[in-house]
Amino acid sequence: MKRVLFVLVLVVFQLSSKAQVRIPEMSPKAVIKQVVGLTDVEIVYSRPSARGRSVLGNLVPFGQLWRTGANENTIITFGDDVVINGKTLKKGKYALFSVPNVQSWDIIFYTAIDNWGTPKEYDESKVALKATVQDQTLSKPVETFTIAINNLETSSATLDIAWENSYVSLKFEVPTKKIAIASIEKTLAGPTPEEYYTAAQYFYQSNSDIVKGREYIDKAVELSKSVPFYYLRLKSLIQAKQGDKKGAIETAKWSISAAEAAGNKEYVEMNKASIDEWSR
Known part of the structure; x- marks a missing residue:
């Protein structure tokens, strides 16, 4: 009898240890992988939806640092150095923060990427690059927060962010010519x-x-x-x-x-x- 009870307890324990409750995430994670020219770009972020709420200026206040998504940091990775507004952003991983305003957004590439949301103490020395882009009002609202890499050229693309009636686009340039010439010279050199x-x-x-x-x-x-x-x-x-x-x-x-x-x-x-x- 004791042996039967022991086996039953063991089976129940094993079943309970394997059981996992799964529910859908309110802000599901998305991964974007895109080759721009010869440069790998990756974005990992969580996508909240409006769900009837007023977003810009309310849920996401104007003039305040925002995580640019939900949950942990939105992470953008560049496989090579890129150029934004004439300034070089070194290859690597960055937290993508932003400061939405009525007519423009500040887009911030931040070197510390291990925050949940925004940093407890914002450190200006960790800002690798900051750029201001104009807000373009959309005629049709975007329900779910979206980041995309669009306008693909051999040497450039745009980082596009859209939510509700707000849309901003930041162009970045990649060193395609430099990489291609280096590859050609190496190959021809034997x-x-x-x-x-x-x-x-x-x-x-x-x-x-x-x-x-x-x-x-x-x-x-x-x-x-x-x-x-x-x-x-x-x-x-x-x-x-x-x-x-x-x-x-x-x-x-x-x-x-x-x-x-x-x-x-x-x-x-x-x-x-x-x-x-x-x-x-």
């Missing part, structure tokens, strides 16, 4: 020394085409302005595997000098041990 090193490492460790591995590590060494000791270590191992122990010893000695200059004792000892082995 692989980097590190990419050649990684390819050589694969061929050596996988016991596949050691000749190809030697070709790639030679290229990595050739293209390096200051050859890293670990490049030279790999080259010596490949040389030894090819049967060129004399060349491997010379390269290992070079690796020792580079490792000593870098203060890496581990590579110094590994190279010395290999030289002893290859000298027999």
